[in-house]
Amino acid sequence: MKKNFVKVFGFLAIIAVAAIAGGVTAYKITNNNTKVQEERSLTREFNNEFQVGNNATLVSNSSQQQERVDLTYAAETSVHAVVHIKSVEHSKTRYVQQMPDIFDFFFGDGTGRQRKVETEPRVGMGSGVIISSDGYIVTNNHVIEGADEIDVTLNDKREYTARLVGTDPTTDIALLKIEAEELPYLTLSNSDDIKVGEWVLAVGNPFNLSSTVTAGIVSAKARNLNIYGGTNGSIESFIQTDAAINRGNSGGALVNTKGELVGINAAIYSPTGVYSGYGFAIPTNLVKAVVLDLKKFGAVQRAQLGIMGGDNNAELSKEKNLGVNYGVFVSKVMDGGSAKDAGIKENDVIIGINDKKINSMGELQETIAMSKPGSVINVKVIRDGKEKTIEVTLKKNKEVSGVGDTKTSNLLGAKFEKIDKDTKSRLKLENGLEVKELSNGRLRDAGIQEGFIILKANNKLISSEKDLEEVVKAASASDDKVVFITGVYPSGRKVYFAIDLR
Helix, strand or coil: CHHHHHHHHHHHHHHHHHHHHHHHHHHHHHHHHHHHHHHHHHHHHHHHHCCCCCCHHHHCCHHHHHHHCCCHHHHHHHHHHEEEEEEEECCCEEEEECCCCHHHHHHCCCCCCEEEEECCCEEEEEEEEECCCCCEEEEEHHHHCCCCEEEEECCCCCEEECEEEEEECCCCEEEEECCCCCCCCCCECCHHHCCCCCEEEEEECCCCCCCEEEEEEEEEEEECCCCCCCHHHCCCCEEEECCCCCHHHCCCEEECCCCCEEEEEEEEECCCCCCCCEEEEEEHHHHHHHHHHHHHHCCCCCEECCEEEEECCHHHHHHHCCCCCCCEEEEEECCCCHHHHHCCCCCCEEEEECCEECCCHHHHHHHHHCCCCCCEEEEEEEECCEEEEEEEECEECCCCCCCCCCCHHHHHCCEEEECCHHHHHHHCCCCCEEEECCCCCHHHHHCCCCCCEEEEECCEECCCHHHHHHHHHHHHCCCCCEEEEEEECCCCCEEEEEEECC
16 A cells, blocks of 8 residues: 555656646746747848748758758859849049149138049949848948949849948948849848857859859857947947958858848958958848838938947956956946936946847947837846846937938038137137048048038038038039038138039
8 A cells, every 4th residue: 555655646746847847848938939029020020121921942941951051052042132233433523622832822822722633433343132022132331332323233144223222331231222023032030040150151243243152150249340440330240250251242141051141241351352261241130120221211210328338358357346257348428328317337347138148349239239219128237246237218329320311410421519719719710610520421532631610611601510501402402512611720721622512
């Protein structure tokens, strides 16, 4: 009897343990499903906005492909969705300030004269990726920047003239559109899922011959190379690969063994200008967020956290007694920014956003770039050795980039400030607008430097950015599209410039 009781009790115990284990498993599966649903929300929005359906050819035999690491399937799937892009910039008239000669010193104002110069036409080559059956194409901004004409050639040699939908220089992404239907396209994967060591293909169409394929592995993720110099709030969170990527492959596809797009090839690490070891691609999760905004608005609606900092490491952690060896060290919190308002402080270490672990600045930039202004995120920080979660409502970036944006500061490539009373008094000025934080744009092209004070534009007195914006808007609608600027440097030297808006 006792023996039978032990057997029955043991059997019931096993059932109880199995039930508990099943419950725990069910709980884990539920949590995982919730996380998967969150990750898929951006993909669903992307698929709904573009003509992207269930492309059966992209998933057939995918499990077998993973097991065999047979790259032929991925190559066959992707080559027809990668295109050749030729960008043409027409000859333009520019005005160059000449050095003053002796007659200018004695009979002029001592600043020299404007010389009319005709620039040579420029032709650029690159690649692009079809992302929807109705002709939307993603490429790099640097492939088509400044182009007056954009020509697209498919892998089957069909040719189209493309329309520029929008650009985002901060991520080096541009969205094009050709008028065609039922085109082959690549499905955009969740780039967070790709693993270091996973096989990938780099596909490009650099010389209008046909799409070419190289193979390699993912060498690293969330690489921040500072190749854009940190200008214009540039966002860098590259997938690094040893698949060969050369110059003409810019804008091409980085695909996994299933034939899914995991990144847009953007840069190479090379002292010679040709491939010598590593290439870098913009991850698709960032691409999705950018192209959705470009299609809807013609510009990117970007959220901003409002901090400055860098990667945390063991050395910095020891020096600052931070208590953690990873994450992003906050060196400065910007006034009026989202972080400041929420209570993030200098010397905090950001280690997570919502449920995502943040190891580096690249990961932080990518995560924030995928968020929309007005969204609420939970930022995990280490402060004084203790973990703290801070709720942050993300504000919109002050400047919105893209073709659809006609903001004067973006077009001219500078920020502006009204001159202060001391400057007015010292230079005996009644009005003026100072050029600040000069970046790539029309002012730099003309030779203007930071600190230059704009006094007149097309004979109109300039006292504010609104004054300048009205002049630029009127000139953009005119036939010659030129703004003649009169100004002065802080030294008192008066200078004249002609700004070509074409």
